[in-house]
Amino acid sequence: MVIALNRKVGRMKTKYPRRTMTAAVATILGVTLAACGGSGGSTADGSDPAAGSATDTATLTVYTDQHADLIKGLTDAYTAETGVEFNIQNDATVGQIEAEGGAGKADVFLSEDPTPVAQLGAAGLLAPVDQTTLDQVRPGLSSPKGLWAAYAARSRVLYYNPTVISQDQLPKTLAEIVEPQYAGKFAWAPSGAFVATTQYLIATQGEAKTTTFLEGIKANGVNEQKNGNVRDTVEAGKHAMGLSNHYYWWVLAGQKGGPDKLVSKIYHFPAEDAGNLVLSSGAGVLKASTHQAEAQKFIAWVTSKDGGQKLIADAPAEVSEAQYPVAPGVASSIAGDLSEVKSPAFDMDELADSSQAEDLLKQLGLSKG
Amino acid sequence: MFSNTRVRLGPTVTATAAVAVGLFSLLPLLYLLATGVSWHDIRRQLRYPGVGAAIWQTVELTVVISTVSVLVGVGAALLVVRTTLPYPKLFTVLFALPLAVPGFVSAYAAYSTELVYAPRLGLATSFWGASMVMALTLYPYVFLPSVIALRAVDPAHEEVAASLRPWRATILWRVVLPALRPAIGGGVLIVALHVLAEFGAMDQLGRSTLTTKVMGEMLDYGDYRSARSLSLLLMGLSIIVLLVTRWLTGRGHATDLARGTARPPRRWDLGPLRIPVAALALVVPGIAVGPTLFMTVRGLTTPERHIDVDWAQVGSALTTTLGYAVAAALVASVLALPVSWWITRRPSTLATLTERCIWAAHALPSAILGLALVYLATRAVPDLYKTPSVLVASYVILFLPLAVANQRVGLTVTRRAYDDVAASLGARPLRAFLRINLPLAIPGFLAGALLVGLDASKELNTTLMLIPYNAQTLSSQLWATTNGESLDFTAASPYAAMLVLLGLPMVLMLTRHTLRHIETTPAGAVPRSIVRQQESDAGGPRAAHEHVPHGGAGTTADL
Numbered sequence: 043m044v045i046a047l048n049r050k051v052g053r054m055k056t057k058y059p060r061r062t063m064t065a066a067v068a069t070i071l072g073v074t075l076a077a078c079g080g081s082g083g084s085t086a087d088g089s090d091p092a093a094g095s096a097t098d099t100a101t102l103t104v105y106t107d108q109h110a111d112l113i114k115g116l117t118d119a120y121t122a123e124t125g126v127e128f129n130i131q132n133d134a135t136v137g138q139i140e141a142e143g144g145a146g147k148a149d150v151f152l153s154e155d156p157t158p159v160a161q162l163g164a165a166g167l168l169a170p171v172d173q174t175t176l177d178q179v180r181p182g183l184s185s186p187k188g189l190w191a192a193y194a195a196r197s198r199v200l201y202y203n204p205t206v207i208s209q210d211q212l213p214k215t216l217a218e219i220v221e222p223q224y225a226g227k228f229a230w231a232p233s234g235a236f237v238a239t240t241q242y243l244i245a246t247q248g249e250a251k252t253t254t255f256l257e258g259i260k261a262n263g264v265n266e267q268k269n270g271n272v273r274d275t276v277e278a279g280k281h282a283m284g285l286s287n288h289y290y291w292w293v294l295a296g297q298k299g300g301p302d303k304l305v306s307k308i309y310h311f312p313a314e315d316a317g318n319l320v321l322s323s324g325a326g327v328l329k330a331s332t333h334q335a336e337a338q339k340f341i342a343w344v345t346s347k348d349g350g351q352k353l354i355a356d357a358p359a360e361v362s363e364a365q366y367p368v369a370p371g372v373a374s375s376i377a378g379d380l381s382e383v384k385s386p387a388f389d390m391d392e393l394a395d396s397s398q399a400e401d402l403l404k405q406l407g408l409s410k411g
Numbered sequence: 412m413f414s415n416t417r418v419r420l421g422p423t424v425t426a427t428a429a430v431a432v433g434l435f436s437l438l439p440l441l442y443l444l445a446t447g448v449s450w451h452d453i454r455r456q457l458r459y460p461g462v463g464a465a466i467w468q469t470v471e472l473t474v475v476i477s478t479v480s481v482l483v484g485v486g487a488a489l490l491v492v493r494t495t496l497p498y499p500k501l502f503t504v505l506f507a508l509p510l511a512v513p514g515f516v517s518a519y520a521a522y523s524t525e526l527v528y529a530p531r532l533g534l535a536t537s538f539w540g541a542s543m544v545m546a547l548t549l550y551p552y553v554f555l556p557s558v559i560a561l562r563a564v565d566p567a568h569e570e571v572a573a574s575l576r577p578w579r580a581t582i583l584w585r586v587v588l589p590a591l592r593p594a595i596g597g598g599v600l601i602v603a604l605h606v607l608a609e610f611g612a613m614d615q616l617g618r619s620t621l622t623t624k625v626m627g628e629m630l631d632y633g634d635y636r637s638a639r640s641l642s643l644l645l646m647g648l649s650i651i652v653l654l655v656t657r658w659l660t661g662r663g664h665a666t667d668l669a670r671g672t673a674r675p676p677r678r679w680d681l682g683p684l685r686i687p688v689a690a691l692a693l694v695v696p697g698i699a700v701g702p703t704l705f706m707t708v709r710g711l712t713t714p715e716r717h718i719d720v721d722w723a724q725v726g727s728a729l730t731t732t733l734g735y736a737v738a739a740a741l742v743a744s745v746l747a748l749p750v751s752w753w754i755t756r757r758p759s760t761l762a763t764l765t766e767r768c769i770w771a772a773h774a775l776p777s778a779i780l781g782l783a784l785v786y787l788a789t790r791a792v793p794d795l796y797k798t799p800s801v802l803v804a805s806y807v808i809l810f811l812p813l814a815v816a817n818q819r820v821g822l823t824v825t826r827r828a829y830d831d832v833a834a835s836l837g838a839r840p841l842r843a844f845l846r847i848n849l850p851l852a853i854p855g856f857l858a859g860a861l862l863v864g865l866d867a868s869k870e871l872n873t874t875l876m877l878i879p880y881n882a883q884t885l886s887s888q889l890w891a892t893t894n895g896e897s898l899d900f901t902a903a904s905p906y907a908a909m910l911v912l913l914g915l916p917m918v919l920m921l922t923r924h925t926l927r928h929i930e931t932t933p934a935g936a937v938p939r940s941i942v943r944q945q946e947s948d949a950g951g952p953r954a955a956h957e958h959v960p961h962g963g964a965g966t967t968a969d970l
Binding site: 103110111128129130131132133135136137138140141142143144145146147157158161232233234237265266267268270274275278279280297360396397400404405407409410 | 446459460461462464526530531533614615617623627629630631632633634635638782785786789790793796797875876880881887890891893901902
């Protein structure tokens with residue numbers, strides 16, 4: 043019916059030569075054809091799993107919520123080395139994978155925060171990662187159950203603006219930031235990393251102590267909604283300090299032409315502390331993947347010293363996002379070595395169910411949105 | 412007799428098609444019900460202080476932003492149609508310009524501009540600041556139909572009213588504004604539903620709404636059940652909006668209005684105030700798109716910049732975006748046709764219900780719609796999943812109402828009497844439709860298609876989920892440069908610039924249709940286009956009306 047109607051409209055055009063209509067129809071036809079031509083190519087790659095397994099050059103489908111430039115950097119390098127092509131789903135969520143159900147196409151999930159891979163693991167959707175791959179990564183960063191391997195890491199930090207507060211006035215621990223002298227002086231954001239920190243605090247210090255701390259954050263801090271905003275507002279001098287992740291600052295430094303171009307500074311708490319919590323980006327292979335071997339091989343490469351880790355360590359900030367490589371002996375050329383961050387031990391698979399933290403944050407009105 | 416049976420057959424086919432389109436629009440609701448929502452969940456959510464506050468703020472924002480949009484939109488329309496404002500055509504384009512900028516980009520730009528110049532101000536992230544930013548991106552949805560409606564107000568009505576010698580403001584209030592009700596009602600519907608469903612801009616402006624809560628559940632907690640339950644509340648709010656705007660629209664005005672042959676309205680002489688008023692009028696588009704243009708140009712030219720723009724990538728994102736947008740506009744126009752035809756020609760409760768159905772999805776956070784289509788496509792048409800067709804389908808569901816609303820305006824121009832005339836001359840209904848109604852309704856169709864295309868090219872959340880692997884649109888690329896956080900205008904500016912450049916011709920085409928209702932010459936002289944229109948008018952030359960003084964004697968003679 044649609045086609046018939048279009049044909050009628052097309053014929054009518056000749057009977058009623060209206061300039062606008064002719065132009066519109068011509069544009070529409072032209073662009074639709076162009077779009078269909080383009081789309082034909084991209085679907086041919088993705089919808090034929092048999093082609094992948096038949097030859098060496100499989101096409102792996104990567105679902106990721108990691109920064110797109112980093113994933114592009116990693117997959118492009120792997121393609122150059124092995125010929126393996128990629129279908130990439132950026133901004134992927136566990137919800138999308140669940141909604142896809144049996145028709146899911148993902149072979150590999152590369153997360154930004156540990157929570158999505160922990161959730162996929164807990165839902166029984168991940169195949170165990172090869173032990174040799176897990177052994178390539180510094181201990182304590184991957185899934186203790188072996189369901190995903192860490193391939194990058196970020197640490198929680200405090201940003202501060204030296205024109206507003208001097209370094210010796212900064213709190214020595216995360217807990218100190220809720221003390222009266224810092225009231226109204228710091229920004230924070232209810233990001234995934236903040237939820238993870240809360241979950242960590244509940245697990246290690248109990249709910250009562252965590253509640254008191256969060257009430258202090260609510261009373262004394264300014265919710266800037268996003269880690270990027272925390273960075274920008276501290277840099278602009280709106281706040282003296284801000285709780286965020288390390289790499290946002292390095293990304294801005296990269297854009298401005300170096301760390302010395304920034305007014306604000308990055309601060310790690312001096313001793314092992316929840317304020318330095320390191321959170322892994324995890325790589326997992328979907329159980330339903332029809333490319334198990336290729337997927338495991340890719341993850342092995344991503345976590346290997348001479349493969350993905352080298353790229354994360356040496357790439358410019360706009361690609362690596364200044365995230366820490368996690369293989370032993372490999373340090374970020376921008377942010378330094380992960381061992382300099384004094385983070386407490388943390389079983390990140392616990393983040394699969396952060397309902398306790400979630401519930402507490404919502405009760406206190408500290409949740410996002 | 413023969414033609415009678417055909418007439419009966421016609422509406423049945425139309426009605427079936429229309430109902431099918433209505434049901435198609437309700438697909439997301441099917442997903443919500445199929446995957447489970449629970450009252451228990453909603454009750455649990457409502458116990459959290461943040462959720463109640465978010466609902467209340469959603470209501471407040473919807474009311475405030477809609478009100479400001481009406482004030483600005485109608486005010487701007489009055490300025491260009493009914494006053495001696497200089498360069499009314501230019502101002503029409505300027506006032507429509509915010510349509511070219513995605514809401515989340517304006518929000519990021521306003522936020523960033525404030526950080527550059529007044530980091531401690533906190534205006535953009537305050538309730539009123541955020542409301543203003545949002546209203547200034549949305550008011551064109553009120554402005555454009557208001558211009559058409561204002562032009563269509565038969566001056567005779569005003570002249571009768573004026574003969575009773577009331578205050579001029581009374582005429583505006585009692586004669587002009589009631590005639591604007593359909594335009595205002597339709598505009599508010601679009602604005603309010605945009606506010607309900609907006610995520611990116613609200614998030615950046617620090618406003619907590621039901622949609623940001625839904626997205627928070629999905630993105631921060633991975634709690635999809637709660638997200639779906641909260642979406643149901645959002646649908647409830649959208650039903651209230653539908654009822655309120657129905658009341659705003661009133662009954663019967665639309666058909667009375669759209670004659671398309673009314674004389675040009677009289678203009679209020681601004682006198683010496685012309686220049687100050689024009690300067691003041693510039694402030695509206697200035698604040699609305701100024702920050703975006705400023706941040707984009709600054710991003711493209713900053714000396715600190717050392718990121719090389721991959722213009723090939725930008726170009727391919729541009730063509731992809733254009734392709735999807737055109738496909739969406741085309742499909743939405745075709746699908747909207749039976750609905751708009753049915754409701755204008757055979758208005759009935761079922762027709763109204765069907766028409767209202769297609770608005771429902773417009774209020775859902777687009778990420779929920781995206782998930783719904785992931786769920787349904789992978790089960791019903793797995794081969795189409797991750798091809799452009801599912802993405803285009805999501806655009807169609809989202810923006811179908813824009814096509815229907817504009818087609819209705821177009822179709823009311825062609826009167827049912829024409830059908831009868833055509834029938835009396837032996838034309839079959841389809842032939843009558845193609846030869847008489849469609850050509851007359853084309854401007855409304857084009858406007859609808861353009862708005863669908865424009866909104867589709869700006870869409871983000873559904874796009875991220877449904878776009879074919881490795882493909883990029885301008886907004887998904889722009890989003891990628893944000894890293895899910897703050898918009899970095901040095902990296903984002905090429906995409907922002909392309910989005911605006913893509914939107915610009917669409918806005919121009921959209922206003923071209925509207926511009927026919929604006930005369931270039933302020934007071935006095937009658938523009939040629941009007942004279943031409945009037946000469947072809949059955950009523951004969953009426954140019955003299957431009958000079959009829961307020962409440963003057965010549966008025967009634969023409970009635």
